[in-house]
Amino acid sequence: MRGGRRTASAAALLLALSVAACSTDDPGAESPPTPAPTSTASSEPSPGPTQPPTPAEQGESLPPATDTPSLANLMRADFDGHGLRVLRTETRTDAYTRQQVTYRSNGTQVSGVLLRPHGRGPFPAVVLNHGYIEPSAYATGQGMAREQDWLARAGFVVLHTDYRGHAAGDPAGERERELRLGYARDSINAVLALEKQPYVDADKTAMVGRSMGGGVTLNALVAAPGVVDAAVVYASVSSSFLDNLRHFTLPNRPEAVQALTDEYGAPRDEPAFYRGLSSRTYFDRITEPVLIHHGAVDATCPPRWSRTTQRLLQRAGVDSTLVEYAGEDHTFYARWQESIVRTVRFLRRQLGA
Numbered sequence: 001m002r003g004g005r006r007t008a009s010a011a012a013l014l015l016a017l018s019v020a021a022c023s024t025d026d027p028g029a030e031s032p033p034t035p036a037p038t039s040t041a042s043s044e045p046s047p048g049p050t051q052p053p054t055p056a057e058q059g060e061s062l063p064p065a066t067d068t069p070s071l072a073n074l075m076r077a078d079f080d081g082h083g084l085r086v087l088r089t090e091t092r093t094d095a096y097t098r099q100q101v102t103y104r105s106n107g108t109q110v111s112g113v114l115l116r117p118h119g120r121g122p123f124p125a126v127v128l129n130h131g132y133i134e135p136s137a138y139a140t141g142q143g144m145a146r147e148q149d150w151l152a153r154a155g156f157v158v159l160h161t162d163y164r165g166h167a168a169g170d171p172a173g174e175r176e177r178e179l180r181l182g183y184a185r186d187s188i189n190a191v192l193a194l195e196k197q198p199y200v201d202a203d204k205t206a207m208v209g210r211s212m213g214g215g216v217t218l219n220a221l222v223a224a225p226g227v228v229d230a231a232v233v234y235a236s237v238s239s240s241f242l243d244n245l246r247h248f249t250l251p252n253r254p255e256a257v258q259a260l261t262d263e264y265g266a267p268r269d270e271p272a273f274y275r276g277l278s279s280r281t282y283f284d285r286i287t288e289p290v291l292i293h294h295g296a297v298d299a300t301c302p303p304r305w306s307r308t309t310q311r312l313l314q315r316a317g318v319d320s321t322l323v324e325y326a327g328e329d330h331t332f333y334a335r336w337q338e339s340i341v342r343t344v345r346f347l348r349r350q351l352g353a
Contacts, residue, residue: 066273069175080106096115103189110163112140112167123157125191126347127160129209135166175259201353221285222286229288230291231290234332235301239279286316286318290321293339295328300329
């Protein structure tokens with residue numbers, strides 16, 4: 001419910017969030033995760049496209065709309081990504097041209113970088129969803145430079161979305177920053193904007209998300225099943241909104257948590273609101289194969305988050321695989337090349353590229 005909530009101290013907020021995260025309202029949190037497979041080629045999902053549901057089928061399966069921000073409401077959006085416009089060319093390499101661009105996301109301007117392989121195409125395409133970087137310090141295309149270069153050299157058109165409120169995009173409010181539903185909208189619309197380009201094969205598109213961008217990717221998959229043909233997430237945040245709120249927001253921006261609970265209620269009082277922001281609540285809507293990479297000693301996003309996400313994806317019938325990398329931390333330095341080779345192989349198999 002909106003308004004009328006008594007304010008609480010940071011300590012009280014921490015207690016409330018901790019209790020809520022351990023309750024049975026958070027699916028998967030009450031039982032230990034299953035072991036993840038090791039990083040071997042045999043652990044990858046089997047190839048083969050999944051047919052997305054028809055509009056009629058999707059309409060019948062939509063959860064009820066809410067009067068608060070939610071993934072259920074995002075599922076009802078008419079995504080209209082268009083207007084991809086080149087601002088300037090940054091560089092031309094032996095394999096691709098890199099350009100700064102903008103596109104439209106339901107009326108919002110979003111910036112990013114576009115890497116286009118040399119040649120006429122049409123090429124398969126990948127939208128990159130970057131991890132958290134303070135928006136005021138963020139520069140266009142920041143956060144996934146290695147993935148941009150590698151995927152473009154592998155023959156993919158790459159659009160790295162900055163998200164709203166970043167770089168040259170339109171401003172975003174504090175609530176949008178915390179809920180990140182708008183970021184998922186921007187990612188979905190990035191795919192649609194790419195598909196309108198003559199050099200892109202609209203039947204062969206994917207998303208790759210890192211850290212916070214992994215959560216953005218999962219939100220996009222449940223909001224718009226069938227918008228891409230495959231997805232890869234690296235070192236992802238939790239698929240539980242409460243996990244992320246407690247782990248990241250509360251220690252760094254307690255005032256944002258206070259504002260959220262003042263507006264929508266505490267987790268123990270309004271559990272449905274927080275479930276409605278968690279992608280895991282709707283994993284049964286995902287129609288695409290998903291490959292998850294996670295470092296076994298990740299000190300930023302605990303590996304148990306991806307283990308639980310993987311277990312719940314499998315429970316929901318999603319074709320998904322988790323690959324853990326021994327000794328690897330959040331940044332994926334030592335074994336990053338191994339992971340990107342696996343990523344390219346996975347995308348080529350699933351997209352038939």
